[in-house]
Amino acid sequence: MISRRNFLSVSAATFGAALTLPPFRLNADESKPYQILAAKPGTAPLAGANAPPVKVWAYQGQVPGPVIRARRGEKIRVRLNNGLAQPTTIHWHGIRIDNAMDGVPGLTQDAVQPGKTFDYSFTVPDAGTYWYHPHHLSWEQVARGLYGLLIVEEETPPMVDRELPFVADDWRLNKAGQIDDASFGNLGDWSHGGRMGNWLTVNGLTDPEIPVRGGERIRLRMVNTANARVLAFDFAPLTAQVIALDGQPVSPWTLGAGGLRLAPGQRADIILDIPAEPGAILPIQEVSTRNPIKAATFKVAAGQPLRAISPNDPIVLAPNRLLAAPTLDSAQLIELLMEGGAMGGLRQGSIDGAMVSIEELVQKKLVWAFNGAVGMQKKPLATIPRGRTAVINMVNRTAFPHAMHLHGHHFRVVERNGKTVHGAPWRDTELANPDERVRIAFVADNPGKWLFHCHTLEHTAAGMVTWVEVV
Numbered sequence: 124m125i126s127r128r129n130f131l132s133v134s135a136a137t138f139g140a141a142l143t144l145p146p147f148r149l150n151a152d153e154s155k156p157y158q159i160l161a162a163k164p165g166t167a168p169l170a171g172a173n174a175p176p177v178k179v180w181a182y183q184g185q186v187p188g189p190v191i192r193a194r195r196g197e198k199i200r201v202r203l204n205n206g207l208a209q210p211t212t213i214h215w216h217g218i219r220i221d222n223a224m225d226g227v228p229g230l231t232q233d234a235v236q237p238g239k240t241f242d243y244s245f246t247v248p249d250a251g252t253y254w255y256h257p258h259h260l261s262w263e264q265v266a267r268g269l270y271g272l273l274i275v276e277e278e279t280p281p282m283v284d285r286e287l288p289f290v291a292d293d294w295r296l297n298k299a300g301q302i303d304d305a306s307f308g309n310l311g312d313w314s315h316g317g318r319m320g321n322w323l324t325v326n327g328l329t330d331p332e333i334p335v336r337g338g339e340r341i342r343l344r345m346v347n348t349a350n351a352r353v354l355a356f357d358f359a360p361l362t363a364q365v366i367a368l369d370g371q372p373v374s375p376w377t378l379g380a381g382g383l384r385l386a387p388g389q390r391a392d393i394i395l396d397i398p399a400e401p402g403a404i405l406p407i408q409e410v411s412t413r414n415p416i417k418a419a420t421f422k423v424a425a426g427q428p429l430r431a432i433s434p435n436d437p438i439v440l441a442p443n444r445l446l447a448a449p450t451l452d453s454a455q456l457i458e459l460l461m462e463g464g465a466m467g468g469l470r471q472g473s474i475d476g477a478m479v480s481i482e483e484l485v486q487k488k489l490v491w492a493f494n495g496a497v498g499m500q501k502k503p504l505a506t507i508p509r510g511r512t513a514v515i516n517m518v519n520r521t522a523f524p525h526a527m528h529l530h531g532h533h534f535r536v537v538e539r540n541g542k543t544v545h546g547a548p549w550r551d552t553e554l555a556n557p558d559e560r561v562r563i564a565f566v567a568d569n570p571g572k573w574l575f576h577c578h579t580l581e582h583t584a585a586g587m588v589t590w591v592e593v594v
């Protein structure tokens with residue numbers, strides 16, 4: 124252990140470099156031009172240097188798309204240029220955003236037609252790690268590579284030497300090493316666990332080698348952008364401390380065996396302390412299946428370490444100020460029964476009040492239901508007066524886990540399977556496992572129409588989507 128003071132003085136020399144910001148930094152100045160995000164077909168070296176480039180859809184020709192950065196409280200201005208052959212939008216996942224900028228076609232805006240543009244302009248109230256992706260045909264558009272990180276900086280960023288993105292995705296590639304087009308829309312995937320991939324990338328690369336220095340302290344900004352797969356990362360033997368989840372600070376804890384699970388859409392901020400072992404090779408493994416695979420590899424530089432002993436004191440992020448604590452005793456209770464899917468025994472479902480048989484639903488590829496209703500309904504799941512606490516009681520009667528994502532708000536789990544949960548982290552996406560009952564609470568302080576859906580994107584498309592209105 125070195126003293127805080129030593130750490131500060133050692134860091135000073137390298138800190139200038141550490142604070143160098145990527146070129147996409149925005150600023151509050153309204154007169155600044157919009158940052159362009161052009162969505163269009165391209166190629167990316169996903170499968171490695173020896174494999175042919177993979178045909179993707181990308182923002183600004185890169186997968187992941189450019190990192191968008193702002194400081195807390197600043198305005199982000201992005202112009203979407205739709206160079207795709209189908210409509211699209213951008214959703215800013217996890218941002219407690221102005222409803223008109225939330226990017227949900229049919230609810231908050233019209234889908235942006237091919238060749239057209241849309242200007243997004245919004246303030247970011249919370250520091251943290253967020254991401255952006257289309258919300259139209261997202262089961263295809265996200266799977267083809269349309270996503271990127273959105274980073275909101277703290278006013279006083281924590282003392283780290285460097286910040287690294289860790290954008291994880293699993294792709295389904297065919298024998299030719301290209302995106303398996305033929306499997307898009309496959310009802311088997313839609314009614315089971317979603318379209319799982321067979322190829323893991325981090326930052327759009329296969330097992331990238333990331334050069335690091337001994338003794339270096341790194342903040343990893345992780346997101347799982349996979350359509351369907353719950354990923355798990357094991358950093359051992361590195362010491363990894365979790366400092367934020369879904370953008371919101373947590374009391375830091377050190378990851379143990381089994382690593383960190385990230386459901387689709389979830390993020391984590393991790394502090395890694397690189398040992399002072401010149402030349403060491405440190406793989407990060409993906410361990411969600413029985414066959415761990417290398418996700419990325421840190422290679423410690425030869426020669427003089429940055430410092431001899433890692434600073435292993437925890438980093439505590441200041442909480443985002445605007446999150447009001449839910450008041451449970453006067454909460455509005457909203458029931459959400461999750462049904463359907465393979466082995467779910469769904470017989471029928473309703474669409475805007477009209478009953479539809481399962482045969483007909485299968486034709487429409489709508490095989491999941493919330494409270495008996497399949498897919499987007501004209502009426503909201505609930506109307507919540509602004510400022511009131513809402514509790515959603517999610518009951519998963521399906522055979523699959525569902526990563527439930529609420530737009531425009533962060534919530535916390537207050538009860539799981541009948542047991543009260545205290546001090547759960549703020550999240551915008553939470554996994555409800557088969558047979559689980561999970562109660563989440565949030566203060567409905569953001570007016571507008573907010574989607575609530577499973578982030579297994581095939582499940583969204585096949586019925587697991589609803590919305591609440593805050594008035």
Ligand code: C2O
Nearest residue numbers: 214216388528574
């Ligand atoms: Cu990340 Cu409604 O989505």
Ligand code: CU
Nearest residue numbers: 525577579582
């Ligand atoms: Cu789901």
